[in-house]
Amino acid sequence: MSVRQPAVAGTFYNANAEELQQEIQAFLANIQEAPPKAAPAMLIVPHAGYVYSGQIAAFAYAQLKGHEDAYNRVIVLGPSHRVLLEGIAISSDNRFETPLGQIHCDTSAIARLSNLPFVAYRHDAHLLEHSLEVQLPFLQTLLGEFELIPLVVGGIDPPQLIAALESIWDEKTLLVVSTDLSHFHRDAPARAIDENTIHKILQYDPDIEGFEACGHFPLAGALGFAQQRGWDIQLLTKGNSGDIFGDKSRVVGYASFSLNSTQAA
Numbered sequence: 294m295s296v297r298q299p300a301v302a303g304t305f306y307n308a309n310a311e312e313l314q315q316e317i318q319a320f321l322a323n324i325q326e327a328p329p330k331a332a333p334a335m336l337i338v339p340h341a342g343y344v345y346s347g348q349i350a351a352f353a354y355a356q357l358k359g360h361e362d363a364y365n366r367v368i369v370l371g372p373s374h375r376v377l378l379e380g381i382a383i384s385s386d387n388r389f390e391t392p393l394g395q396i397h398c399d400t401s402a403i404a405r406l407s408n409l410p411f412v413a414y415r416h417d418a419h420l421l422e423h424s425l426e427v428q429l430p431f432l433q434t435l436l437g438e439f440e441l442i443p444l445v446v447g448g449i450d451p452p453q454l455i456a457a458l459e460s461i462w463d464e465k466t467l468l469v470v471s472t473d474l475s476h477f478h479r480d481a482p483a484r485a486i487d488e489n490t491i492h493k494i495l496q497y498d499p500d501i502e503g504f505e506a507c508g509h510f511p512l513a514g515a516l517g518f519a520q521q522r523g524w525d526i527q528l529l530t531k532g533n534s535g536d537i538f539g540d541k542s543r544v545v546g547y548a549s550f551s552l553n554s555t556q557a558a
Contacts, residue, residue, distance in 0.1 A: 296395060297386040297443075301423045305342040306430060310392040316343060317434045320351035321358075328356055332363035334524050334554050335468040335515065337494065338431075339547035340371060340424040340508075345534045346473070346547040350431060352529040353549035357435040357467075364467045366399055367432055368442040368458070370511035371424030371471035378447025380411035381457060382418035389441055391426070393433045399440040402461040406444075409460070411453050418445040424471045424508065432469070439467075446511035451499045454514025455521065462518075470515045472508025474546030480535050487531065487546040494550060495526055524552040 299308075307313040320343075336353040339346035373382065383403050388395040406412045419425070425443045432439065442461060446454065462468070475486040490505040492498075497520040499513035506512055519526065531548040535541040 294388065295386045297384060297389045297419060299391050299426060300421045301426055302392055305423055305427050306347070308392055313392050313430055314434065316347070317351070317431060320348050321355055323348060324352060324355045326355070328358040328360070329551070329553065331553055332360035333357070333467070333551045334522070335470065335519055335552035337470045337472065337512070337548070337550040338428060339473045339549065340427045340471040341473055341534070341545060341547065343427070345537055345545065349530055349532055349547045349549050353551060354431040354435050356551045361436050364436060364439055364465055366440045366442060366466045367436070367469060368444065368461065368466060369425045369428050369469045369471060370444050370446050370515060371422065372508040372511060373418050373422060373445050373447050374424060375421050376415070376418050378415070378418055378445065380413060380447060380449055381406070381454070382415035382445040382447070383407060383412055384419045384443055385414050385416065386419070389429060389443060391429045391433065393430050396429060396433065396439070396441045399442050402442055405460060406457055409457055411449060412457065415445070419443065428469055428471055444511070446514070449510050449514065451514040451517045454511065455518045458514070458518045468515060470508060470511055472506045472512050474506050474548060475504065476507065476545050477543045480533065480541035480544050483533055483544045483546055487533070487548065491528060491531060491548055495528060497526070519552050522554065524554055526550055526552045
């Protein structure tokens with residue numbers, strides 16, 4: 294048995310389990326809206342350090358309240374920040390660990406994915422990648438036990454990612470897409486870029502560039518997958534790092550979305 298150890302605990306989020314749990318619960322407590330009656334099929338969430346984007350991410354994860362029994366698996370898709378990557382990187386680790394404990398991976402589903410020509414086991418792509426890891430404590434807090442399918446997504450055409458998702462998705466699977474929006478512009482132009490990107494997302498537009506969203510590859514394919522299934526998309530909240538610390542000279546944009554099956558609405 295091999296375990297993927299946390300790489301950014303203590304930097305992107307608290308390494309102390311009790312304090313981490315308290316931080317997540319505090320984020321959730323700030324949200325006054327009632328969770329939806331139907332369990333979401335997909336969430337789009339940011340992946341910066343919790344001090345920057347944790348509250349915005351919490352708006353998405355709050356949608357899972359009361360729906361713990363709706364899922365037995367979670368597919369988490371995120372971009373590669375550390376290694377040059379084409380296609381989809383899967384992990385050979387059996388479990389992923391955070392300060393809140395270990396999560397079992399769905400190794401049989403991952404093995405099926407490995408048969409696709411654009412999917413490969415890439416330990417290096419997972420070793421230090423934060424885009425997936427920062428989602429896990431939120432998922433552990435809201436869902437408890439579940440199986441994980443962690444996918445680091447590099448250069449890929451949307452139909453390929455759609456085919457990969459179709460080969461492993463079922464009605465008990467939650468899809469989580471991890472992406473931030475624009476990076477390191479001044480506040481006003483950043484908000485203009487982000488508004489345009491948000492509009493594209495709400496229109497299921499796959500033509501999203503890297504300067505608009507760092508997770509544009511997983512995002513484009515997941516939007517296509519959602520559109521094929523007729524899932525409704527809702528913007529939950531948006532903002533940028535300047536809203537937290539007041540520095541408007543070089544901001545990173547964030548937004549959270551929830552997607553629901555029209556049949557479950």
